[in-house]
Amino acid sequence: MLENIELLNHACIKFNKEKILYTDPFNLSSNYNDADIILITHSHYDHFSEEDILKVKNENTVICVTDDLYDKTLALNFKKENIVVVKPNNTYKILGMDIKTIPAYNTNKKFHPKENGWVGYILNLQGHIYYIAGDTDITEENKKVSCDVAFVPVGGTYTMNSSEAAQLVNYIKPLIAVPIHYGSIVGSKKDAEMFVQNLKDDIEGIIL
Numbered sequence: 001m002l003e004n005i006e007l008l009n010h011a012c013i014k015f016n017k018e019k020i021l022y023t024d025p026f027n028l029s030s031n032y033n034d035a036d037i038i039l040i041t042h043s044h045y046d047h048f049s050e051e052d053i054l055k056v057k058n059e060n061t062v063i064c065v066t067d068d069l070y071d072k073t074l075a076l077n078f079k080k081e082n083i084v085v086v087k088p089n090n091t092y093k094i095l096g097m098d099i100k101t102i103p104a105y106n107t108n109k110k111f112h113p114k115e116n117g118w119v120g121y122i123l124n125l126q127g128h129i130y131y132i133a134g135d136t137d138i139t140e141e142n143k144k145v146s147c148d149v150a151f152v153p154v155g156g157t158y159t160m161n162s163s164e165a166a167q168l169v170n171y172i173k174p175l176i177a178v179p180i181h182y183g184s185i186v187g188s189k190k191d192a193e194m195f196v197q198n199l200k201d202d203i204e205g206i207i208l
Contacts (some may be wrong), residue, residue, distance in 0.1 A: 001128050001149050001176055007208035010046055010184040013132065013151060017125045019095055023132050025052035026031075027184060032056045037094055038063040041134035042118035043072075044111075046185055050076060052083045061095055066118055088119050089141075098124055103141045104134030112136065119197060122147065131174070135159045135181070138168045147174045153180040154195045155187025162191040166198035175206045 004016040008028055015021040019036035024047040024079055035056040040048050040063065048069055053076060057063070057069055064084045065073050073083050088103040100122040105114035112135050120134035122145065131147040137160055150169055153159035159181055160168065169177040177199060179192040189207070196205030 002178070002208070005069050005208070007178065007180060011041070011135075011153065011181045012052070013180065015130070019097065021123070022056050023121065025049060028052045028055050030055070033058045035061045037061070037097075037099075039099070039121050039132070040065045040069060041120060041132070042066060042112065042116070044135070047135070048072070064092070064094070064099065064121075066116075068116070084090050086115055086119055102131075102134075102145065103139065104136035105139065106135075106158075107137040107139060108110060109137070109158070126137070128152060131172075138164055142144075142168060143171055145172050147172070149176045149178065150174040151178045151180050152195075153181030154191045155182040155185070156191065157186045161200060162187075162195040166195050170198075171199050172201060173200075173204060176206055178206050178208055 006014045008014055010026045011024040012026050013023045020034050021037045022035050023039045026046050026049045062082045064086045067085045086101050088101050091098055091100045099118040104118050104120040106112045121132045123130045129147040131145050131150045132150045141190045152165045154162040179195045182191045192207045199205045
């Protein structure tokens with residue numbers, strides 16, 4: 001299920017399956033310029049990085065952004081018809097794919113208010129369901145997620161820490177869980193390792 005999937009940095013995941021998708025490009029070392037779709041979870045600089053979006057986009061790339069980012073995205077020379085403004089709890093048909101959004105927000109800290117309308121994503125790729133949590137704590141919405149693979153933040157401070165992320169994953173019971181959002185700004189590989197150690201035996205934790 002993780003074939004042709006890379007964690008490039010922080011919360012940037014590259015999916016090279018039916019289409020080439022990137023989530024939240026950030027601090028990339030190469031110019032790829034091969035994105036079919038870019039998924040942006042919210043407006044913080046480590047998730048909406050103009051410099052890194054330009055490293056993956058090409059003239060045909062479709063980008064999903066929250067409404068507070070529309071003008072900034074337009075300024076990056078995306079075609080208007082290739083900018084999809086997303087809101088939580090919706091499904092969008094993009095290049096033949098169903099892309100669902102889920103609220104991503106803090107419940108016990110102030111960095112990601114629910115009213116901002118920021119998101120995580122749920123993708124159906126080649127018959128498997130992938131959940132990209134975005135910057136979030138444990139919420140009533142993400143406790144209802146059903147997926148095969150969960151990508152969850154573990155760095156703490158701004159999101160769940162490794163213990164909380166494991167608690168969420170143990171509750172929703174994917175087959176595979178991958179820690180993200182550590183090692184660049186907050187958190188370390190130790191957080192990723194602690195996350196994996198705290199998973200139930202029937203959930204495979206994989207550090208990419």
